[in-house]
Every structure is written in C-alpha cells, then in structure tokens.
Amino acid sequence: MWIAIIEAQSHDGSWQTYFFCIITLAVSQSPVLGFVWNQERLQKSLTPRSYLRYRIFCFGIYLPLLALLSSLMLHQNKRVWEIILLGAVCTFCLEMILTANAYFDRRLLTAKWVKHMSLEKAVFISLTLIALTLSAMAVSSLGNPLYDSKGQFLIGFEFSLVKIFSLFDTFLSYAAQLLLMYLCGYVFFLINSRILVAKVLKEKGMVLYILSSLATVGIFYPSMGKLLSDLPFSKQLGGVFSKNPFVWENAFGAIIILLISLPVLLATQWSKQNSRIVSLEKEKNQAQLNLLKQQLNPHFFFNTLNNLYALSLQKSKETPQVILQLADLMRYVIYKAQDHSVPIADEVRYLEDYIQLESIRIKDKFDLRFDYDTENTKLNIAPLLLIVIIENAFKHGIEPCGAEAFLHITLKTRQNKLYFTCRNSFQPGIENQSGIGLNNLQKRLDLLYPGRHKLLIEKKNITFNVHLELENYECEMPDH
Secondary structure (H helix, E strand, O other): OHHHHHHHHHOOOOHHHHHHHHHHHHHHOHHHHHHHHOHHHHHHHOOHHHHHHHHHHHHHHHHHHHHHHHHHOOOOOHHHHHHHHHHHHHHHHHHHHHHHHHHHHHHHHHOHHHHOOOHHHHHHHHHHHHHHHHHHHHHHHOOOOOOEOOOOEOOOOOOOHHHHHHOHHHHHHHHHHHHHHHHHHHHHHHHHHHHHHHHHHHHHOHHHHHHHHHHHHHHHHHHHHHHHHOOHHHHHOOOOOOOOOOOHHHHHHHHHHHHHHHHHHHHHHHHHHHHHHHHHHHHHHHHHHHHHHHHHHHHHHHHHHHHHHHHHHHOOOOHHHHHHHHHHHHHHHHHHOOOOOEEHHHHHHHHHHHHHHHHHHOOOOOEEEEEEEEOOOOOEEOOOOHHHHHHHHHHHHHHHHHHHOEEEEEEEEEOOEEEEEEEEEOOOOOOOOOHHHHHHHHHHHHHHOOOOEEEEEEEEOOEEEEEEEEEOOOOOOOOO
16 A cells, blocks of 8 residues: 555655555565465464464565566556565565564563563663663764754764763763653652552542542642753753753643553553453463363273273283273373373373273173264374273163164364264163263363364264264463
8 A cells, every 4th residue: 555655745745656565566476475364264274384374485486576577667668567576575574564564573471570570660671771762862962053052052962982972971971861850750760650550540549549649739739840951961051950940840740740651651551450450360270170180080090990991891912901001091181181181192091991902891782983083183182081981882882782782983083173072872761970070171172272163962863963063173281
C-alpha cells in the first residue's frame, strides 16, 4: 500500500496509478503473499523440513529471482518493473526484519534481567539515558554561536566527543541537574504507581483518586518548583522554570504527568492481574492432571499385578520374560508419564507390549487385530492416553465375552491429525461399567487438547466403539 501511495504521489496522484501499482505487486508477489497468509496453518500441517523448504523458496529463491528479472527488464517497461523490483526488495527486507525481531524477542524473553525489569525501573533507566544524551548535546553546543549566546543557551543537536571529554566535569554537572529535573517528575509517577493507582484507585474509587492526586500535586509542586528554578543549569537555559514556585504551569505539569501515566499504569496492573489469573489457571490444570495420573497409575498397577499372578499360577515358562516385559511397562508408566509428550512410536510399542501380555493372560483365544499406519514416527502425543481405551476394552469387553470376543484396533496419522479406533465385543446382558478410565481420559483431553480433539463412544448391538481424533497433537501441557 505504501509503495502504491508513493508511486501515485510521485506521478499524477490518480486512483488509477494507485490501484495499478497494488495489482502489479499482488500478482508478482502472489506466492509470497499466499505463504504469509497461510503461514500458521502451514506450520501445523507441514513437517518442519517441508515448511522450511517452502519458506526458503519464497524468500530465498523466488524474491531474489524476481528482483533480478525486474532489474534486467527495466529497459522494456521501466515503470512496471521498477514497481516489481521495489516490492521484491521491500518484502525481502521486511522478512529479514521480522525474523531478526522474533529471534531477539526470544533472546530477551529468556534473559533474566528482562524478567526482573519493572516499569518503574524501565522509566528510571530511560530518564537517565535522556539526561546523559541531553547533557552530551549541551556540552557539544557550548561555544557555538548558533546555540550559545549571552542572553540564552540552547541545546542543539550536536555531538562532539572532544568537547565531552575535555569538559567532562561540566558534562557530569549538566547530567546531574537534568536528571534531577526529570526525577522531580519521576516522583509523581512513582507516587501514582505505588499509592494512587495501586491502593487509592483500586480500593477507594475514582473520586478519592482524583482528590488524592490533587492533594499530592498541592503538597509537592511548590517546593519542587523552587528547587528547579534555583538550579544553575536552569538559569543558564534562560529561566526555564519561573522564579515564582506557585505558578500554575508547575502544577499543570505535575497533573499532566499523573494523567499520562494513569493509562500506562492501569494497563500494567491489568497485565499483572491477567498473568496471575493465567498462572493460577495453569497451576489448577497441572494439579488436575497430576490427580488424574495418580488415579490412572494405581489402576494400571493393579492390572499388571493381576497379569503376573495369573501367569505364575499357570507356571508358564514365559513368566521370567513376562516379568521383564511388565517391568518395562511399569518403567514407561512411571517415567514417561512425567513427560509432556512422547514420540508416537514409543506409545505404539507400549500398546503392543500391553496387548501381548493381556493376550497371554487370557486363556480363551479371541479375534485380535492391531493395525497402525504412522506417516511420521517422530510426531508426539501425550503419554498414556490410548492405553486407557484398550484397558477398558479388555476389562469390560474381552474378559466377560470369552472365546467369542473380538478386539479391533486401528491407529493412523495423517499430517497433523491422529485417528484411533477401538472396537470390541461386550455382552448386552451384563452391565458394563467403564470405571474411572474413560472419564479420566475425557478430562485429560479437555486439559491437554482444548478444542482440538474428538472422542466418540457408542454401543451398537454387541459392539462397543471408541473413536478418538487429535488435531495438531503436540499437547499443550500446562507450565509448572
């Protein structure tokens, strides 16, 4: 839009030129515009390598080639190709700026000094830097007839390292006096931040806040006006502050500081309160997840002990191997359950081991199928989600049905979606209770995959169906 505005302004100022420029840029940069418009969706649907290739094509290949082509074609239609060249260069530069900004934002967010930097400290540091900068400009302006005269001294936009070092004592004196001037206003900001907004406005309301603000200005502004008017640098500047400390301008300046800082402080207070609410919500979710895991692990623990007991009664030669396998399963439950997510391949291996042990334990042979098709085995999923469904199928479906039982399990991953289906037989005459398993599963899904999951449970004739879909199944684990 800005390129079109500049182009129209520098030519005939017509809407025709403006829209011509926009259409030219939109057509020439359509691949890049399409990538940027769908960037978030592509990040979720593509693998990191595919997404990086697409980005490199747009900004590392297409735009440079477009710029090169337009520079070669300038002699044919200079106006059109100038627009295309300018657009390609500006878009590339903009992408570099945004990339650098994202990189430094991540670095800043992880820096300890940024985390401990409050608004009050930031304002104080800014005032100090402004005082030092103006002091350097003031010292650099000394002796320059454009700014330094007998009647008045002006601070010019001048920087002279020679004058700053040769008149270093003057530089420090100016800096101290300028900082003192700014600190007088900083006092009003500090009182507004810590007392007037944080306590009076929050607890007593707007009327008492206004009255307290006027009282604060009335208490401090005459003495501060006197202090500032007596500063040597103030006199050198030609009496910036009136010798009469009671003039309304001083009071008005203090009120302006309170009014300007009020929305900033309110926004800061709201941000802190909102961050605390989010933090409390995360802590609540984490506590709920820990409780659900505590309910799930004993359930699995009792099941595995029953498996081992049944095998020992049979005096099976496979008992030692099964004990090791059970140990691996328990190790997975104890340690992997603490992770935010695990590779889907690990979860599939865990399911296979569990199904094999359950098949050994159950005497009657039954129809068992476990089909899985994973496009990318490095994709992650929250641990111990799928086992709940299979445990429920064995406990409430396979065991009561005996030899006529069946259990069909399918697991597929397509791009950023996981599809899991478990179909098992059950006896209609027996009241089937899913226990805490499926209820816990639903609660965990609500916490880990809010709005990105679908759990369907239905009974048809003698078949119990559970279908689970997870979208973008890198879970959103609440922070500790």
